[in-house]
Amino acid sequence: MQPISATNDFVVKFANVNGSGSASANELFARAVLRMGVPVASRNIFPSNIQGLPTWYEVRVSGEGWLGRRGGVDLMVAMNPQTWDKDVASIDPGGYLLYDSTKPLPAAKLRKDVTLLPVPLTEMCNRAYSDPRQRQLFKNITYIGALAFLLGIEATAVQWLIAEQFEGKEKLIAPNLQAFNLGYDYAREHLKNACLLKLARTDKVGNRIFIGGNEAAALGCVWGGAAVCAWYPITPSTSVAEYFTKHCERYRVDPVSKKNRYAVVQAEDEIAAIGMVLGANWNGARAFTATSGPGISLMQEFFGFAYYAEVPAVVFDVQRGGPSTGMPTRTQQSDLLLAAYAGHGDTKHVLLFPEDPREAFEFAAAAFDLAERLQTPVFVMSDLDIAMNDWLCKPFVWEKDRKLDRGKVMTAEDLEAGKTFGRYLDVDGDAIPYRTLPGTHPTLGAYFTRGSSHDGQARYTEEGTLYVAGMQRLLKKFETAKSLVPQPVERSAKEKAKHGVIYYGSTSGAMNEALDTLERQGFRLDALRVRAFPFPENVIDFINAHESVFLVEQNRDAQLQKLLVNECAIDPARFISILHYDGTPITARFITGTIADRLKLAKAKEAAE
């Protein structure tokens, strides 16, 4: 078997034990590749556990800049005996296996068609360190050292990173460098020319940033003017609130009084969290919560309330594997229907689908404008893949003259000037009413917010015609939303295409690569990335312009497809579902393979006819 030979285009996967200190070492590897100007896409695949269960870190090295998962493994760093057999079996033929060779392994445990890269990590670290904790921890940095030599990572790039990482804890720099050199030197002496996967310095990273989606979303909340965050811990959304706090401590402390221009409350549960968010938004402060599927389930009653009483709210649904507790540390796009129709009775909500951390930032900030403009909850549908992995993405942008859109709020001056106020009256024809904030005026503009049926003046009524008028206005308001939400992004095939493909959210990275591969294989496809619900009209136009449309989703039930069928009255037969929902992020190889098979089949059928 010919060993795989590739430069700046391969997949390295690390198989570790959770809690063994591997995460920071593996991340160091990804950052070192970036420092060489080579784009990476890194994915954490981790268990719902603090210590002991298997965890993986996958680094896609791609000089071409593909940021989704490719699929397959070229080099496995197998550090976990629990998963050894599966890890070794998952290496592509011709690939490489780096492992701890301190104890000899029987031949049956190894493969003949992969190149072995044995490094006696335990032995080396036991010799170099006396502290048991250090002996364990430094194994990780030692294998990074070996990898650096094998792949041709510039040692200086790693050394700088180590120095940066331990800034302020200088004592740790020397032992880390020692461990790195231990591995580097060992590989140089014993594994020279053993690996044909190589890194070569280039300039493909440009001015892009490397950041996780939860931190990006939190920054979007700071820039978007959120003043209140109420939340309840739940994987994978927890760090949104934590990063929001961290960045507020930096940007939102009054320089004179040293007091906070923000409030973060860890609520007793998700119901209380959304209650606080509604209370704050009702009272004129931008407020959000971050949660995942189980939290969205719990918040249902309040979502119906906010829809009907027209209270703004921003909700981050960082989706994970469902149903029920499901796979808390794995990714899915399986809350679309839950969020779109959250609440009993006839309800609909605005959903945004960010593709990466950059859009998580952008949509977070946009969500506050939309929520206040439309006076309704807005869901930012992130997922674990975007949220908890660092992505290489375009830098965040904030126009110098950008103004927060605080929506239709009547002030005391407006009321004094004699403007008619009726909380639920459609004065402008866009079905969006005006609101007042509590405490605005001594005698004008007070109203009663309620989830029970109400008339244009917010008075309780059980009069059917008034109720229907209100519900119809809400529908019309949803129409207004179509033009305000982020519009879909279309990418046309080079030549006219019979087939289209629709995708959204974190599928983007893998999809971009798949589209490129399919094009090279001679399959023509027009692509549309949907970025929000309700769907703008051109989504329907796109579907109608194609014989059939592939719909790529990371859930079992084709939830976006169901939303399209439901809301746009489209014949379900026009869609071909491409579904990936095992909890790992979708791969380019999966998309390419499944779509190519379908198109080949279609071609063969055509030829036979």
Add this chain to the structure above:
Amino acid sequence: MTYITKPKLHHPGLATNKLGFTHRDYEGRISTLCAGCGHDSISAAVIQACFELDIEPHRVAKLSGIGCSSKTPDYFLGQSHGFNAVHGRMPSVLTGANLANRELIYLGVSGDGDSASIGFGQFVHCLRRGVNMVYICENNGVYGLTKGQFSATADKGSKAKSGAINADSPIDLVSLAIMLGATFVARGFSGDRKQLVPLIKAAITHQGSAVLDIISPCVTFNNHAGSTKSFDFVRAHNEAVNRLDYVPAEKEITVDYKEGSTEIVRQHDGSVLKLAKLRSDYDPSSRVAALAHLQDRQEAGEIATGLLFLDPKPEDLHGHLNTIDAPLNRLGQDELCPGADALEAVNAEYR
């Protein structure tokens, strides 16, 4: 209930307060509760308290949950914004509203079903946080809107209108409130306006979590023999530990009081609470003593009322969170958004 709209006109000789408002300016819409409902007496007491405190009605936000009691904010302070939340979740909405604007007075109105059953968790946690509010629980031991089921505050052995006997132990909201860190805890009776109005006034001026558990008999479903929340039963077993007199900050205390029988407590805003001790052994400044007394009276089948616990120097949620003095909802874009240059600096840190 009545369906006749109240006329806007009122007698020219109606008393006005410092703001020039009459009682009528503190009223709301016509109550739709049953005639004689204890809750309407509480609404009247709230109106009187706000009138006497010269509160601008629009500086109050009234929030409630679901149930008979939670309907009442529609029946007082018509110039205040109201929020009728979902069942049992008033405390969280109030907490959020309070975070957004610390300058308003937050009046939460709930019932025993709303607070002690479905919303028990929220009742507990908003008190732990020390939200600056007045939390009124209009407690009748029964679900009125769904016609007479026991609530979680119904006493063990209490008889329903249908004849059923309650076998479950009751939840005592005042004891809990004291344990959870509320800094003003009182129990009143809707049938005793003289006791109630000063309690509400003191609770409003208290700058912390103030809980008022008000026994408020349900005339339709829980006012019969065998009920421990009927007018007759409460009158017969009411054991007031003190009588409260509220004196605003600027007024001097002129009324003489007998040494040893009256306790003077100065609140943070300078106002004074004069407590005429009806039980010489009762000490409202001690959580432990208050809890012991409540247990003791409960054992004896009595209902202790009055100001049960008071910490005159309360902390509140804003203090814990160190939020700025100005309301968060008044912050402008420059105070909220760090801007374009700061974002460029963030980008640079992630390269």
